[in-house]
Amino acid sequence: MSAADRREMLDRGDETLSVRRQCALLGVARSSVYRPDRPANDNDLALTRRIDELFTAWPFYGSRRLTATLRAEGGLVTRRLRRHDGCRALVRRA
Structure with a gap:
C-alpha cells in the first residue's frame, strides 16, 4: 500500500487514537500529514x-x-x- 493510501486512512476525528499514534501504526511521517501537498508545476x-x-x-x-x-x-x-x-x-x- 502506498504512503498516500495510508495517509488517507487517517481519521482526524477519532477520539481514541491521536494523529501521532495513527501515524506510527500506519508507518506514515507526521510531517506529511500536516503539510499539504505542493501542486505540480x-x-x-x-x-x-x-x-x-x-x-x-x-x-x-x-x-x-x-x-x-x-x-x-x-x-x-x-x-x-x-x-x-x-x-x-x-x-x-x-
Whole structure:
C-alpha cells in the first residue's frame, strides 16, 4: 500500500487514537500529514511526460543517459527529477 493510501486512512476525528499514534501504526511521517501537498508545476509535468516517452522508447537508458539526452534537446533537468519518476533502466545485473 502506498504512503498516500495510508495517509488517507487517517481519521482526524477519532477520539481514541491521536494523529501521532495513527501515524506510527500506519508507518506514515507526521510531517506529511500536516503539510499539504505542493501542486505540480507545468514545467515538471511536461518534463515528466518527455521522460516517460524517452523511457518507453529506450527502457535500457539510465538516469545519466536520459539526463544527457534531455539536456541535448535543450531541457534543464536534474537527475533528482529522473530518480523521483521511479523508472529504472532494464539492464542485466551480474
